[in-house]
Amino acid sequence: MNATVPLWIEAVVALLLVASGIASLIAAAGIIRLPGLFQRLHAPALAGSFGSWSVAFATVAYFSALEGSPVLHALVIPFLLALTLPFASVLLARAALFRKRQDGANIPPPLSRG
Amino acid sequence: MSPLLSIAVFATLLCYAVAMSLGVVRLLRGPGAEDRVLALDFLYLNGMLALMVLGIRYASGMVFEAALLIALAACVSSAALAKFLLRGEVIE
Numbered sequence: 539m540n541a542t543v544p545l546w547i548e549a550v551v552a553l554l555l556v557a558s559g560i561a562s563l564i565a566a567a568g569i570i571r572l573p574g575l576f577q578r579l580h581a582p583a584l585a586g587s588f589g590s591w592s593v594a595f596a597t598v599a600y601f602s603a604l605e606g607s608p609v610l611h612a613l614v615i616p617f618l619l620a621l622t623l624p625f626a627s628v629l630l631a632r633a634a635l636f637r638k639r640q641d642g643a644n645i646p647p648p649l650s651r652g
Numbered sequence: 653m654s655p656l657l658s659i660a661v662f663a664t665l666l667c668y669a670v671a672m673s674l675g676v677v678r679l680l681r682g683p684g685a686e687d688r689v690l691a692l693d694f695l696y697l698n699g700m701l702a703l704m705v706l707g708i709r710y711a712s713g714m715v716f717e718a719a720l721l722i723a724l725a726a727c728v729s730s731a732a733l734a735k736f737l738l739r740g741e742v743i744e
Contacts, residue, residue, distance in 0.1 A: 556663055556667075562671040563667050565671065566675055569694060570674050575690075604711060611716060629734035632734070634686040634737075637738075
């Protein structure tokens with residue numbers, strides 16, 4: 539692997555990587571600063587969507603330029619995250635709703651009766 | 653690898669490290685159990701992204717399987733912890 543990558547592709551890759559790092563920092567600031575659990579649940583989605591997509595695109599661009607042919611398998615990871623992250627966070631939100639209702643916190647009542 | 657890209661990789665890994673330490677603060681301090689699960693999920697996510705960035709740094713294609721496995725483990729562990737918080741046990 540002694541092939542060199544063109545400079546503009548390296549610039550694009552660097553830009554995407556730094557963008558994902560900043561998205562991850564914003565998500566961490568949201569996790570630290572937001573006041574309640576239900577607000578905090580929103581923050582990691584930034585790192586999970588924008589961060590992982592930009593890292594995957596950077597990986598695809600870099601390895602495609604390195605090997606001279608399209609290398610697309612890194613895109614599997616953000617697809618997988620897009621399938622699994624909402625599932626986990628909805629389960630977590632339901633668990634939090636259930637537990638806060640059990641504790642008698644000020645939470646909206648369930649919509650379904652029965 | 654040009655100096656531009658190695659500086660960008662270093663800055664990105666630094667951002668991830670700061671984000672992960674903020675996540676650890678939430679993990680240790682979180683008022684409720686759900687906050688801790690959320691922070692753990694965030695740590696999984698950042699570790700996986702850092703692994704992908706290291707894959708670019710060392711021009712190695714071997715890390716994608718590991719990143720894929722970490723993403724799957726993050727989903728499964730968060731779902732299992734949420735189920736535990738909801739019902740008191742994981743498998744009924």
